[in-house]
Amino acid sequence: MGITKAKDANLRFLFGSVFFFFILLMMIVLFAYFTLQQSWGKDAIKESYTISFSKQFEGACYDLYLNDSLLYVGSPVSSDTSIVVSRTAQENALIVVDKKSDDAAILQVKESGMILICYGKDGDIVAETIGK
Numbered sequence: 001m002g003i004t005k006a007k008d009a010n011l012r013f014l015f016g017s018v019f020f021f022f023i024l025l026m027m028i029v030l031f032a033y034f035t036l037q038q039s040w041g042k043d044a045i046k047e048s049y050t051i052s053f054s055k056q057f058e059g060a061c062y063d064l065y066l067n068d069s070l071l072y073v074g075s076p077v078s079s080d081t082s083i084v085v086s087r088t089a090q091e092n093a094l095i096v097v098d099k100k101s102d103d104a105a106i107l108q109v110k111e112s113g114m115i116l117i118c119y120g121k122d123g124d125i126v127a128e129t130i131g132k
Helices: 002-039
Strands: 048-053 062-066 069-072 082-086 092-098 104-109 113-119 125-131
Touching: 048 062, 069 082, 092 113, 104 125
Parallel strands: 048 113
Antiparallel strands: 048 082, 062 069, 062 092, 092 104, 113 125
């Protein structure tokens, strides 16, 4: 008599665990489906940025961020360094961090195309959009 109660309890636990696993698996599949559907949507921006440094930055060490994503880690920059990144929003912030002094320059980037990072007249870092 005691063995059947234990079997019933084990079967209930087994079916409960399988049901929970099935629900969890369905939630993961739905989340992945909606995430992929959103990224493939018609609203997606299909443009890209080509970011490069001017010759003034030759040999300097900088980190480059676009919004919150690290694009370039502080190895010495060369003038032929260019980074192609897909555009994620209408307006993006390009953050250039000097590795020696930890100074950061935040640059607004609105248009897609080629972006040249260079020094302005004041000695500040600026981003010039060269065109589409």
